Amino acid sequence: MPVTIRDVAREAKVSVATVSRALSSPHQVNQVTRERVLAIADQFGYRPSPAARSLITGKTGNIGLVMPDLANPFFTGVLKNVQSRAHQSGYGVFIGDSDEDPAVEEELVRSMAKQVDGVLLCSPGIKDSQITALAENTTLVLLNRRVRGISAALMDSAGGMRQSIEHLAALGHKRIAFLSGPRASWSNKHRLRGLRAALEKTNVEVLTLGPFAPRYSGGVQAADLALAEKVTAIIAYNDIMALGALARFHERGIDVPGELSLTSFDDLVYAAVSAPALTTVAMPVDAAGRLAVELLLSRLSDPGSPVVHQELPTQLIVRGTTGKPPRTR
């Protein structure tokens, strides 16, 4: 027996319409009645039913967030900021973890669609065409991915890759391996693009290995393959993989950075606590999370607002895992 608008109306001796207005368009109702209504609503602990409200208004006051892996601090960093920014504007957050399965990602968006006003999609794997299709039924904003016609919050990982290669080249490395992430992943492609761009300006050789699972175990696996390639430096797809690789090197008695330099992407808190601390590209996770929400909100309040692809800068953080290449093979 939850309290409804009718209970409040009866007690306040006004119609339900007045109660509704007192709550959602205060200036339309006389100040003294409004205060009486609000007092009673408060006293009764009245909360309007979101279901009824959304049924008629078509708005839910929620946004959805679909991500590939909630166990990865990179994504939960985004999540944390999305939730906080959304909360700040009175929006609730629906969460979906696709476990890196594009099919699940699509299904998640579809099943969320009617319960939210818009969806933030961080889906490296799904096809462009599927995204465009999804965008027909849902207001969509993308994270770390560029698709024409759809707003996006981007991180300049290509720039980060360029910085990494320049850094390694400056140290004297000639032969580098890139441990790539999921082949279809947009971020991975973006990093490869940055890689190719950097190659034109420096005279180093970069092998691309993989794809590997962007997880700790993927890094362990990649470590042995990279070692066999006789490179002097390794760029990992992300910190988690780098940590996995680092552990494996440690296990095999390889000195980092004495024998082998290692860099990666993300700059998780944990990147600073490994031994040695990881040299890595800091991604603007916090800013991206907030920006994504803002893009979505502006799209919701004005569906005609222009589509924006906003790219946030990255920054290489040099720590302990990079150094000069060894003198001899």
Place this chain on the structure above:
Amino acid sequence: MPVTIRDVAREAKVSVATVSRALSSPHQVNQVTRERVLAIADQFGYRPSPAARSLITGKTGNIGLVMPDLANPFFTGVLKNVQSRAHQSGYGVFIGDSDEDPAVEEELVRSMAKQVDGVLLCSPGIKDSQITALAENTTLVLLNRRVRGISAALMDSAGGMRQSIEHLAALGHKRIAFLSGPRASWSNKHRLRGLRAALEKTNVEVLTLGPFAPRYSGGVQAADLALAEKVTAIIAYNDIMALGALARFHERGIDVPGELSLTSFDDLVYAAVSAPALTTVAMPVDAAGRLAVELLLSRLSDPGSPVVHQELPTQLIVRGTTGKPPRTR
């Protein structure tokens, strides 16, 4: 112009009631009509409006999850499993991050209440009485917290504390510091209880320092205080604090575990990659997440089902940060 049940009904030349039944209680409708209806619904891409449905049924098909800190992998570990288990049963997940503020926690639960069928609450700080009050309007299941009358998924951190102290005592430590987490936190109290229980069986001395913020920075801060106490071993409230402390010890040139042993709680992936790797108590995060959802689901399907407090075992994982105490002071 989204497609409604009426569109499907018209096309299938049946009443809306039949369409509704074809979708939600299939056995009530003739097989051939049902198949026709389903085919058309599918072709139209029809999805029932959750708002309309929930308005009449009173069910939403969602559950809420309120946690203190989405940046902490311990909690996101729970989150990941909650979302996955919920998804498996067709439930959506609403997320709220309270930033460790009890007032926000309460408000989050209240504002979620009407949009979900039940809430999983992981709130170390909020008062018992507030929880009981919340439980009157919402089906609640607690995580890592015991309140009478409310089901809970618990982790035996007291047992983990006992294992830690026994381990350190066996190594020969006599004087240990516990870097405590938030004073009001239920987990912290639980650990302290385990601590006191262990003290009765062993003849070691344990100082309780703090409370500290359960974050990296809290660990850094705690490190210096603990050093000043001339202890030979430290038990940190959680891994993140331990990593902070470890970094600080490294900075100050303190040898771990040569001069100082260090243990903690959580067994995050990152606990294994520090140098040296952390000795820590593994918490059954995955099992707890799933269990919590199951407790909630059983409560939802049968509100009269008994209240359960289920405690999952913990396990001390001995790695590189613990060793014998130094010979001399």
Place this chain on the structure above:
DNA sequence: GAACCACCTGCAAACGTTTACAACCGAACG
């Protein structure tokens, strides 16, 4: 052949809001 039953289907009310429209009131205006 009447009575019953199982099976299927449709009608219409209900869920709790919002909002277009109309109605009322007193004041201001001509």
Place this chain on the structure above:
DNA sequence: CGTTCGGTTGTAAACGTTTGCAGGTGGTTC
């Protein structure tokens, strides 16, 4: 004094479902 108008309120329709009830059909039982 009639008209208009702004401010405030109420009436009722609408949103898209689910579900109790009743009606219809055809078969089975006595």
